[in-house]
Amino acid sequence: MTLPFAAVLCDFDGVIRFYDTAETARLERAAGLPEGITSEIAFARERDLPALLGKITTEQWVESIVTGLSELVPEEQARRLGEEFASAEFRVDEDVLGLLRRVxxxxxxxxxxxxxxxxxxxxASLGLTHFADDVVSSARVGVVKPDRRIYEIAAERAGVAPRQCLFVDDRRENVEAAEALGMTGVLYGGIADLEKALDMIS
Known part of the structure; x- marks a missing residue:
């Protein structure tokens, strides 16, 4: 079988892994906060970028979230919210995993x-330690999407040229950065998007 690409580079969160945010939302409502504010604080660039670059631990990132929330609610509520957000349960989309295993x-x-x-x-907790042929984590390589270097590293790990890669991500800016390197991009909004890109796999 001849495929139009020689490797699939795939995002993890928002494509394979999904979080249960119901308890965080409940705690936000109980604290009189708008739903989603914890996520907004957590992913503010000044807080999440050091964590994504591997410059601080996850625990230090949580502390920074608690600090941000403490400006809005008492410290006890802020800590409960921050810790719940960081420890929220997550699941994988088994259908997506199935498609990727076929690939x-x-x-x-x-x-x-x-x-x-x-x-x-x-x-490891998901039983996926050995699922992918390789893992390019921003915290380990010290560069985050959409910086072109992380895509180049991934292509190098796959042993192919960027133009031979199919790249899948749920964020448009990340897909556009991959396409700028000559990769075929898939903006993921649901499994149908991946199925369409991979419909030549039997």
């Missing part, structure tokens, strides 16, 4: 993700 019969699959230093432990 692996033909080409390598490399995870390319903006992640904290906890990624390896998370993969």
């Amino acid at each position: 692996q019969a033909h080409v390598p699959v490399v995870l390319v993700t903006n992640a904290t230093l906890s990624l390896e432990a998370d993969l």
Whole structure:
């Protein structure tokens, strides 16, 4: 079988892994805060970038979230919210995993993700330590999407040229950066997007 790409580079969160945010939302409502404010604070560039670059631990990132929340609610509530947000349960989309495993019969699959230093432990907890042919974590390589270098590293790990890669991500800016390097991009909004890109895999 001849495929139009020699490797699949795939995001993790928002494509394979999804979080249960119901308890965080409940705690926000109970504290009189707008839903989503914890996420907004957590992912503010000044807080999450050091964690995504591996410059601080996940625990230090949580402390920075608590500090931000403490400006809005008492410290006890802020800590409960921050810790719940960081420890929220997550699941994988088994259908997406199934598709990617079928792809692996033909080409390598490399995870390319903006992640904290906890990624390896998370993969292990999901039984996915050995799922991908390689994992390019921003916290380990010291560069985050959409910086072109992380895509180049992923292509190098896959052993192919960027133009031979299919790149899948749920954020438009990340897909556009991959396409600028000559990769075929898939903006992921649901499994149908991945199925369409991979419909030549039998």
